[in-house]
Amino acid sequence: MADFPYDVVGFDLDGTLLDTALDLGHALNHALTLIGRPNIPLGEVRSLIGGGTAQMLRNGLARTGGIDEAALPDLTERLVDFYAANIARHTVLYPGGEAMLDALAARGVKIAIATNKREALAKRVFDELGLTHRLATIIGGDTLGLDRAKPKPDMLIEMVRRTDATRAAFVGDTTYDIGAARAAGLPVVAVSFGFCDLPPHQLGADAVIDHFDELIPTLERLS
Secondary structure (H helix, E strand, O other), rough: OOOOOOOOOEEOEOOOOOHHHHHHHHHHHHHHHOOOOOOOOOOOOOOHHOHHHHHHHHHHHHHHOOEEEEEEEHHHHHHHHHHHHOOOOOOOOOOOHHHHHHHHHHOOOOEEOOOOOHHHHHHHHHHOOOOOOHHHEEEEOOOOOOOOOOOOOOHHHHHHHHOOOOOOOEEOOOHHHHHHHHOOOOOOEEEEOOOOOOOOOOOOOEEEOOOOOHHHHHHHHOO
């Protein structure tokens, strides 16, 4: 299996490797409740996720009455505090995720995370799910500075540097991910089951998969 075409495969976190929608939704609604805003139905939160915690909160505020810029920093921290304390109550790998990670590991492939979620939160959720040992590196939206988060290429370039990759690919679910991969010159696969901010086939990825069973053959085909 040593002839697999990539030595590193990077993943976005929210909506790509992990289904975090319910835990994020509860945290968002906690923040909205604190300022007297109506809650957003949990089934509708997926469309608000992407770009990091602060962006999700902005989206939620815009939907429920408008954004108060002065109150945003404090409210973001209160949302984060609640989320950190409840980070893995409902969060799980997407179907096929564990088998896919096993199959990549069997091929000697390193797994990396590049997420706009804060690094500390990303590390915490993987720790609580018992997945950290599978990962070569975790790069969060604040690791290099917020001005260098996706869709800029910096995080993916850093991913390649940290893992000494000779050939890397990326997997994501939003325009942030596809834009970053394109800018970094990496092949990119979109997952249709994530928090897609456009219809999956309009994201601009090299390929779209509907289940993690399809990832390895798709990456082999892209090579």
